[in-house]
Amino acid sequence: MNTVAGAGVPLRLDGVHKTLAGTPVLRDVGFTCPAGAITALLGPNGAGKTTSVAIATGLRRADTGTVEVFGRRLPSRAALRRLSLVPQEIGLPAAVTVWHLLHFVSAQRAESPFAPPVEELCERLGIGPLLRRRAGGLSGGQQRKVAVALGLLRAPGLLILDEATTSLDESSRATTWAMVREYVDRGGAALVTSHILADIESHADRLVALNAGEVVLERPLDEVRQRLGGSAVSVRLPAGHAHRAIARITAEIAAAVPSAVASDSVPAAMPDPAPAAMSGRRDREFVRVQWRTANPLPLVAAIARAAPCATDLLVRPIPLGELLDELAKGTTR
């Protein structure tokens, strides 16, 4: 058995219930984090993400249910040896040098086949020049880089990142995500929470969505995108011509894709494949109009034919934020 990974699923929560201050915050929560994938834990505020992470790292105990890291129950030492955490807040001891902190953590972990060597880690995160400085003298961003380094340092088979990239600059965020990707590509398992949904959309492989303490979705990200209707297509129309242009585009869509119906309905309520959904936002002189569609090409062609006055064509995947909004409203499962 590998000393840093081991047999079993990297992380498995099953039937977890948790009540805090008399309020149930997790109800029958169950999900897994498989090896070789970045699993994102999402949900609106109060959904139970923080409590789930605390339970998954042994910082809280479930009232009922099981939590296992590579088949070992938390918070046993055997389980803790197999996980590594980048916490939302770390509060590094102010008077201790960065080098000492790195040594303190690395000396407690075995060599890991998943994590980068310490020299590479320091170089890529840009903390080499900080090694001799005391943590209290570091900026917030520098402290966060050190926190990321402490999490990734000899990271065993399960890496948990709780809002790890918050307050990092763009470059460090990208580096962190790249290293997490390399970590899972080498066979590690990562569980991440982040309110930067663009990062989740770009880097996660799987989503676990919580709402009001329950798991409402556990699927690969690609599948979730399909459920959302694929892409959002939007154009900017002159306000004075918007109504007629929309009518023409709608007619074109109806001719090109007979099943398409312009609607404000949410995609989950629509038949599969999801037809286009339409919504509009008006500014002073222009209206940006957006359609949702599983197949953006006919829609783009219809817009080109029906509304030559349209500008700023934008085709993008449906934002994950919309899924979360729908989860919060209870319209998607």
Place this chain on the structure above:
Amino acid sequence: MSAVLLNARLQLDELAHIPAFTVPSLGLPLITYLIFGLPDVHGDPRTAAGVFVGFGAFALLGIVMFQFGVGIAADRASAWERFVRTLPSSAAERFVARLLVALVFGALALIPVTCCAVLATPLHLDALTWVRVLVSLLAGAVPLGLLGIMLGYLLNERGALPITNLLYLPLSYLGGLFTARPDDLPALAQRVAPWLPTRQWGELLIGFGLGGQVPVHAVLALAGYGALFAALAVFGYRRDEQRQYR
């Protein structure tokens, strides 16, 4: 390096670079000894020995009460401590590390007082007496250390420092640690003193440390205080676990 030593080294490094901890912990015993202890000696070897063991206890008392009381209360509120709990070292190893650090700082606090007593007073103790004094100092530090741990778990971070300060100096003064003649304390202090663990510690130091006779009542009293503080510390620890980690 073992987990205990790793944790101890980190704590030592951290505390050693916090002047707010080191200066009062290491400097206050020496300063109080110079101001209140030395003038009391009057060239008498017995008085010199009594003053020395009293201020030695005062030095250790400061370390165990602040290192455990304030240190534990601060750690309970710290995000770093939560992070450390996700590392493989156990709570027991971290606690033993804290104990080691307290011993190191205790020794560091004793050295200047000892040097000053040896150099500036007619203090002459044979080797066996030195050993008995050291044993008495350590034995008395145990229940007072448990008092510190109890405060650390029962008080929050904001309350721990002022309340520990509030207890530290009165316990020392009323316990007679600042004088070789506790019977000379004011009447009110003498009425309170027998009920204090520091007074029992002082009797252990004088009776066994310097005199070679075990004061049974002081040993029993210290054991009783130790049991009481330990029980309350366990209660506080469990309550904290319940609040923070359950």
